[in-house]
Amino acid sequence: xxxxxxxxxxxxxxxxxxxxxxxxxxxxxxxxxxxxxxxxxxxxxxxxxxxxxxxxxxxxxxxxxxxxxxxxxxxxxxxxxxxxxxxxxxxxxxxxxxxxxxxxxx
Ligand SMILES: Cc1cc2nc3c(=O)[nH]c(=O)nc-3n(C[C@H](O)[C@H](O)[C@H](O)COP(=O)(O)OP(=O)(O)OC[C@H]3O[C@@H](n4cnc5c(N)ncnc54)[C@H](O)[C@@H]3O)c2cc1C
Numbered sequence: 001x002x003x004x005x006x007x008x009x010x011x012x013x014x015x016x017x018x019x020x021x022x023x024x025x026x027x028x029x030x031x032x033x034x035x036x037x038x039x040x041x042x043x044x045x046x047x048x049x050x051x052x053x054x055x056x057x058x059x060x061x062x063x064x065x066x067x068x069x070x071x072x073x074x075x076x077x078x079x080x081x082x083x084x085x086x087x088x089x090x091x092x093x094x095x096x097x098x099x100x101x102x103x104x105x106x
Contacts, residue, residue, distance in 0.1 A: 011082040021066070025077055028084075099104045 003088070011028070013035035016023045024046070027037045045051065049065040070077050078085075 008101070010036070011094070012036050014038070015040065018048070019043075020048040021050045021072070028081060029104075 014027075014030050014037050016027050016037060016039045019039050019041040023039060027039050030037050039046075051064040052061050053064045054061055056063065069078075069092070
């Protein structure tokens with residue numbers, strides 16, 4: 001927790017609670033606009049559903065939850081952040097094969 005003195009020394013324009021994709025996108029957009037942003041996360045690591053973890057085998061790193069970002073990829077935020085994300089190492093690996101879910105007919 002930041003005390004009053006720390007807040008005076010490092011003035012903050014916005015406090016964002018949580019570090020999931022929604023919070024991180026919000027924080028980046030504000031920071032790019034020149035705002036000082038503080039992101040507070042109560043877990044030991046940032047990212048929640050967009051994390052990459054070694055859950056199955058040592059060295060096998062994969063998405064923890066969030067695996068496909070179709071709406072993000074076609075939206076204005078990705079267009080705005082794409083260059084920065086790619087230069088930070090983000091690569092989307094897509095397959096030519098579609099995925100389908102089979103449902104039982106009622
Ligand atoms: C199993 C599963 C699979 C999914 N797969 C997909 C997918 O493939 N494609 C897709 O588009 N969507 C998928 N989703 C949905 C997607 O993960 C969510 O819509 C998205 O992650 C929501 O992001 P968020 O930033 O709002 O929340 P979250 O990612 O949940 O992040 C919230 C963060 O806030 C923190 N927090 C909460 N309360 C506090 C507090 N009081 N103080 C400090 N920190 C706090 C949490 O610890 C967490 O880090 C999936 C969801 C699940 C559960």
